[in-house]
Amino acid sequence: MIISIASGKGGTGKTLVATSLALSLKDRCKVQLLDCDVEEPNDHILMKPDITRNEAVSIPVPKVDEGKCTHCGKCAEVCAYHAIAVLGEYVLTFPELCHGCGACSYLCPEKAISETPHEIGVIETGNAGGIAFGHGKLSIGQPMAPPVIRKVKSLIDKDSVVVIDTSPGTSCPVVEAVKDSDFCLLVTEPTPFGLNDLMLAVETVRQLGMPYGIVLNRVGVGDGKTEEYCRKENIPILLTIPLDTNIASLYSRGVPLVEGMPDYKEDFIGLYEKIEEVVSERSSRPQR
Amino acid sequence: MKEVVVLSGKGGTGKTSIVGSFAAIAKNKVMADCDVDAADLHLLLSPSIKETNEFRSGQVAVIDNDKCIECGLCQELCRFNAIKDYKVEPVSCEGCGFCSHICPVDAINMKECKAGDWFISDTKHGLLVHARLGIAQENSGKLVALVRQKAKELAEKNGLDYIISDGPPGIGCPVISSLSGTSLALIVTEPTLSGIHDMERVLAVCKHFGVPAMVCINKYDLNDKNTIAIHDYCRENGIDVAAMIPFDNAVTEAMVKGVSVVEHSDGRVAREIKSLWQHIDRKLQG
Numbered sequence: 001m002i003i004s005i006a007s008g009k010g011g012t013g014k015t016l017v018a019t020s021l022a023l024s025l026k027d028r029c030k031v032q033l034l035d036c037d038v039e040e041p042n043d044h045i046l047m048k049p050d051i052t053r054n055e056a057v058s059i060p061v062p063k064v065d066e067g068k069c070t071h072c073g074k075c076a077e078v079c080a081y082h083a084i085a086v087l088g089e090y091v092l093t094f095p096e097l098c099h100g101c102g103a104c105s106y107l108c109p110e111k112a113i114s115e116t117p118h119e120i121g122v123i124e125t126g127n128a129g130g131i132a133f134g135h136g137k138l139s140i141g142q143p144m145a146p147p148v149i150r151k152v153k154s155l156i157d158k159d160s161v162v163v164i165d166t167s168p169g170t171s172c173p174v175v176e177a178v179k180d181s182d183f184c185l186l187v188t189e190p191t192p193f194g195l196n197d198l199m200l201a202v203e204t205v206r207q208l209g210m211p212y213g214i215v216l217n218r219v220g221v222g223d224g225k226t227e228e229y230c231r232k233e234n235i236p237i238l239l240t241i242p243l244d245t246n247i248a249s250l251y252s253r254g255v256p257l258v259e260g261m262p263d264y265k266e267d268f269i270g271l272y273e274k275i276e277e278v279v280s281e282r283s284s285r286p287q288r
Numbered sequence: 289m290k291e292v293v294v295l296s297g298k299g300g301t302g303k304t305s306i307v308g309s310f311a312a313i314a315k316n317k318v319m320a321d322c323d324v325d326a327a328d329l330h331l332l333l334s335p336s337i338k339e340t341n342e343f344r345s346g347q348v349a350v351i352d353n354d355k356c357i358e359c360g361l362c363q364e365l366c367r368f369n370a371i372k373d374y375k376v377e378p379v380s381c382e383g384c385g386f387c388s389h390i391c392p393v394d395a396i397n398m399k400e401c402k403a404g405d406w407f408i409s410d411t412k413h414g415l416l417v418h419a420r421l422g423i424a425q426e427n428s429g430k431l432v433a434l435v436r437q438k439a440k441e442l443a444e445k446n447g448l449d450y451i452i453s454d455g456p457p458g459i460g461c462p463v464i465s466s467l468s469g470t471s472l473a474l475i476v477t478e479p480t481l482s483g484i485h486d487m488e489r490v491l492a493v494c495k496h497f498g499v500p501a502m503v504c505i506n507k508y509d510l511n512d513k514n515t516i517a518i519h520d521y522c523r524e525n526g527i528d529v530a531a532m533i534p535f536d537n538a539v540t541e542a543m544v545k546g547v548s549v550v551e552h553s554d555g556r557v558a559r560e561i562k563s564l565w566q567h568i569d570r571k572l573q574g
Binding site for chain 1 (some may be wrong): 296299301368380425456459460462465489510514
């Protein structure tokens, strides 16, 4: 079972939900927590894992053998990202623009292009009190998060309940992290910004075609329009968490909610059971 | 002309509430919403859209199944696992076009995508350039660059002094696109361990691209120890802490009313944001 945690708007409580869900389930089953917000990973701050392994993430970028190159320009013509350019007798490569598709090296008529790894980040794995932990970190100044996210997701252990934390927004890093999940939890808050971005996130998960539900955080702030929207769109609100300065204070100190306020553990187990029900009901339905 | 961008690393620290207030305070400026995949600034500025334009960018492969001989070469060579059973999954396709070049029977074409829309709007506080990236689309960095370029053109045409940009969270492609070449980055953080961690990473990105940065601590009274830690970090790294904004429900009340907090109340938050803008204004002129 793979559950991803997304939100649209940032700062609504993805990290709080991901870490507390993982911690609440660890006595029941094998749990893996993967932080796919590789731009700003935060789960490790709350989970304090023992990191036992790290591995660089690279993408293969072109390296041109000037001796073989005839400056025919084929590589520049096929590169969709303008990551290689031929100017007279020179071939220039721009590793930060390269997506590592491999077209230039494969299509070079002189076989003058080989590929060399260009490091864009790192993944780290370890253990956090019985939970298998993994996260990725995009290097400073690197634009492309998806290859690092793919590498974190290559760690997925299908025999575990896998909790995937994601970045805010709705564009490629979120899609990369969320796709192939069995269920997507959308964490939001009942404010106009929260609702606006929730609607975008809902459109995204609908396009990905997976079941989803809402965790409504900081209930008590804002207005009632988010609940109204969920009712109208028939989207289940699976868990509500009140606006509470004690919760904010725990988070500020890096203490997971279910450790600081253990009563919440039952709520997160209940949340998981609701997700399990939706997913098993869906998988028992005949596939078209 | 000076361009200031508001970033945070961590999401939800209060960027848009602060930028919305700057819109109400600052004169002679164009506003730009560079958070193109979850834009919220328009919710505070009640824009009336004057101009809507399509953003076309990126391509996706399409297989003509009548021509396809199911040789499987495209599936074998695609590094993004975007082709399964001789069909392209658009969500996984990176638009590199490799498959279209190697297909032995020319059965694959690249189709240009509509990747979003961008708008020029009139608001009660002046011009706003904003955008909406299509759902699950790539190329947010290119759309951000377009928003900034249009904002710059408008500022030049109208003889305006400032561009004030609301930036996206994170440190990746759209952040780099929002940041590079600006005059100043204001980093809005909060006194949580996550907020500090993420602030340090986005400050490193500012340094990497040579953009001067200053820090604003929002909800500073949430955790005194962490607020002191932010001050210490900034002092050690020669970064100005330009404002300390207290936690106040007035911010959300203003949001619910669809106005900026400085228009909604004259409390401590509003006063602190006003003095923050004066500080930025002096810095940009100095």
